[in-house]
Amino acid sequence: MARVMAFRVAVPEGEVDCLRRRVRATRWAPDPSGTGWSRGVPTAYLRRLAEYWADGYDWRRHEAELNAHPQFTTEIDGARVHFLHVRSANPDAVPLVLLHGWPGSVADFPALIGALRDDFHLVAPSLPGFGFSGPPPGPGWTDGRTAQALNALMDRLGYAGYGVHGGDVGAFVAPLMGRDAPDRVRGVHVNALVTVPGGDDDPDALDDADRERLDALHRWQENEGAYLRVQGTSPQTLAHAHHDSPAGLLAWFAERYRDLTGTADLPDDAVGADALLTDVSVYWFTGTAGSAAHSYYERFHDRAERERDGRSPVPTAVAVFPTDHAIRPFAERAHTIVRWTEFERGGHFPALEAPDLLAADLRAFFLDEIFRRP
Template sequence: MKNLETFNLSVPPSVLDDLKDRLKNTRWPGEAEGSGWNFGTSETYLKELVDYWINKYDWRKQEAELNKYPQYTTDVNGMKIHFQYIKGKGKDSKPLLLTHGWPDSYYRFHKIIPLLTEGNQSFDLIIPSIPGFGFSEKNAVHNEAVADLWKVLMTENLGYHKFYAAGGDVGMSVTKALASKYPEVVAGVHFTDVGYPMGQEDPNTMTEAEKQFAQFVQQWWYSEGAYAMVQSTKPQSLAYGLNDSPAALAAWILSFGNAGASPEILEKAFGGRDELLTNIMIYWVTQTIGTSARMYKMDAMAQWSGAEPLQKSNVPAGVAVFPREAQFPKEWAERFVNVVSFRQMKEGGHFAALEVPDVFAEELRDFFYSIA
């Protein structure tokens, strides 16, 4: 290992005092009577959440929880990368790189850390913050560039010759790029999604199940995809308001988290009300909502550049489809990755590691220990 500096999270009291003042001084826009979540995040619910945030949520308790596990920063190709690094207690622990998405953070995997580092089938867990997110450098880059950084982090900074990788959402794109570009060092990968039809596919090559999936995705983008369009085109315009108002930041994240759902389901998606707020707090205290949104623009620019798409990798891939995730068929996954395990899960959603940590941890352990 080289160039590692111990990191301890300690937010200045002035930041927390300022946060409470901003929350108390929120200018509420009002909402259409009876609109619920149909126009975006419910103001009725958000007011309840903000009241809880001001009067009951304990950041110092959550901060201590985050500091339970070793964290570091290191220089990777001239960029500061923050990551958790927890050694497994088994005799031959497997190195496992876990990559989060948007609008979550490295906190996405917090609950599975003790589940995957105990016992004989354990893992050395490496859980970084993507550049532009959390405590890594505030510099947005596209997903292939993140994969390049992760390869260096794992092989040069941490000294692993081979490692495993898993991710969903943005983390899926990064993990897929890792497997495609660096199959000599990536021993296996796991996904909870593998990408979505974008309307450019040849329908003559698609199965009926894939066509149904494409139709669902098209409808979803029209009803729920505004966040991606804005962040892929005008992330800077969005950043001013979200970086200035914690209520606005929460509203934007929650509208993606599970728009149209009841508060109970919404909070369950993030693992609970405190977990939901802790994830939002990581964006707030680091002021990274702007750079995290900017990653969508960087990915879009990379696609528009005309670069050759990544080739399908032969690295063994496990795929788990959770019931409150977009339900893609196996043949769709096989277009992009070398599927050796495809499982339909019985519970959980987009943030399964927070929502159903036992189920998610068992899935990762079963897959990675089945391939080597």
């Protein structure tokens, strides 16, 4: 049995001070006049957010919020895996894995944990290459390999049957956990599920709502999806900038939060400036901006994933928030969908934007439909 060791977040004060100095010393790029957000993050907005990061944001308060939950690390397949493990006082609680996405982290989950901890034993890992798990020991950490490692983690913790929830990157990994261990993964719940037409799909056969969702996906890919190509093709080039410049990392993340959240004009209007800065700080202090970007390269170049065929037998629930582009006829090629819920509030980061809706959907799916607990 590999060791499972207790862990606490404890960023040295010198590193916190160094971050603040670097932010204050930023060489700010000039803005083309009158362009607003049309060409990327405006300097005036970024500068205001960075100044708060340096002189107002309290990392220690958010570090303490993370440390309010039991945390551990263990080694699986040569990689360190960090995870929160919040056990319910209810002996009949359902084991549930919570998987974050990019540019998220386990710091996204406090509200969700608070809403679920009475009914679930919660395991929230930092994905290998992300956050407190740190960079993996080498390349080859595909979504499938990550899924196998996280099933190994649940086995190590003694869980014979459990559910898995994931959004964004987690929505790639969670279904693969089901495919890897269909006898143990009792159900999969995802949001921000990516669905694209296959060779046999006819987009013209879609109903009006799904056709509009497909058109919206194409518009998003054309106007806002450039980061996917960069991280999927040249992640190491990007890593140099993000490992050295906190303002550059902040700009990269802030644009994602603006593009992917609901109807907010500014990213911190949707999730709050502190939540955004906590995620950026986690990547900065752990040095994982580069390794997290490399996960996109692995996904783009994973032949096994491209060649995977057939439908997973694991019952799957899909939560569709307003900015999601999931299309059910395409999704049903790969997933056994038993629940499909569309929401009118929230966005790409529901654990931050609408934790009440996400928690209610998780409870309804896993407690009422999968594990059938009273």
